Amino acid sequence: MSNSNLSSDIRPLQEGLQRIAIEELNEVPSRISSDIATLREWLQRQPHLCSCLTDQFLLSFLRGSKFSLEKAKHKIDRYYTLQVAIPEVFNEHRLADDPQVLEIVRMGIILRIPLDEKDLGPAVTIIRAGSYDTNKFKFQDIIRVGSMFGEIMMMEDDNANVSGYIEILDMAGVTAANLFALQPMLLSKFSAFADEAMPTRQKGIHFINAPESFESGFKSLRSFFPDKIKQRVSVSSDPKAIFERVRRENLPQEYGGSKGTMQDIIDEMELKLFSYRDYFEQSRHFGTNEKLREHNAENINCQSYFGLDGSFRKLDID
Template sequence: MTFLRPLPAGLQKIAIEELNEVPDRVESDISSLRIWLQKQPHLSACMEDQFLLSFLRGSKFSLEKAKQKIDRFYTLQAVIPEVFNEHRLVDDPQVLEIIRMGVILRIPLDKGDTGPAVTIIRVGSYDTQKFKFQDIIRVGSMFGEIMMFEDDNATVSGYMEIMDMTGVTAANLFALQPQLLSKFSAYADEAMPTRQKGIHFINVPRAFETGFKSLLSWFPGKIRERVSVSADPEAIFERVSREYLPVEYGGTKGSIQDLTEEMESKLGSYRSYFEGTQIFGINEQLREEQRLPGNSHESHFGVDGSFRLLAID
């Protein structure tokens, strides 16, 4: 049994009241989930305690739901190969360049804060001739998994994404790959153990409002309900306290470069995990059951993980 990080008091209270967490039973719950995974011939998964605990919290400590979610986590990764591929390594040049450009910013919260974790995605800050949107999502997915290991706000209170559309051009919008955006949104909702609390688009150019609304139709319905759109540059302060934001956003917490340097260092500390993800996954040939019991809920993916196109409004 590896060391389990204790929760701060405020988050522990939420975990008990909203996620059905019983602190004295956490280790045995993790052990039960690990034993089940070891008996699944089709499934090669990370077995670390904090990783498994994130799935239990994301399933409100229902062991059966945690089994379903971790199975879907790897099943659905397999059908988004443009994101989950051999480039998900900490020293991949493309990954490092995207981090250093500050396209994705993880915003640290104070220890006593019980709110959702925050990520800012600067959509207009990368060269669409050099990178595809799938490359940006790939790096985002890596930090999403790091959140599962060490961001207690994300595993208990969920997370929100701030999509900063400053400087966005028609080329950026065309590069967004709406079908991929739809697939990855469904994956985040159905398979990730951290709960998505909102996607907030800020600084949306008024010239793109009509086209942008069409883009939103690609989001799954449940995700669409959590989306907000604003052209107001002050809208970010409605979601994130100034004290957490870098100076470029009118905050007081260092600079974007400070954040990117911290992120690159953090990613480097997960070298062994991301090397391991190259062998984690699903082998459908070895699956003993066609589907997990109770796993027949409506999904944007079929039982075998193949993506089903969404209807466009």
């Protein structure tokens, strides 16, 4: 079972990223269309899956699986299957015009940093962990908005699809209330989702401006990350540590850069979010239905890092 939102638009890569895709992701440009068609045909034969079927969506999973069709099938299945294990994030508020989502975007808690056109490095997101009122927002609300921009990123950010992405968690202004609000188990589950199901590759999580109390307590928080992610996490109290991860010219003025202001980024993010309004409305109907899953060798064992087994989003079937 699947939707019919097909698109024939395959965005060409710039020369440097195309070279990386060929050398590191096994991409064969002349074969992309046929690989997408094969993956789409498989999805259309799966009675338990209702998936986005646009070319760019499917291409992101092919690149995230180094063009192994079997791995791409597995990852898309897990993408929709594991979402139901995180209802705090994937719920009815995950819409472009949800008032809470818009308020979080306008506060600049999450900043998607625009890179130069010829930059071949990973995509960059800054999360300003101390910039929200924990009495008004829960950590899961912030993660929800981050997941929406992560989904937009995987469909249209070529750096993220080819070179991966990094997250900078700015701990400036963080209070004890912010630290208590971090919800380590949710952080653990969402990190596992990002590792197991997202097609974009997480290259690092870097904490900057970390208070001493956080640095000393980080060892216990680190235990909640999947093993692969643990190796990609760093913590620093130095605000200049951001320059080790992101070129200064790509950062807004508030971070010592020269590419506009945070408000410029916020305005662009809001416009981008609204351009995906129909997509997020439609995505409410994407998911898996265990009752319709065919238990054969072609389908996927649903064990995961956080122990999900046999739990699926139910679809309303007209």
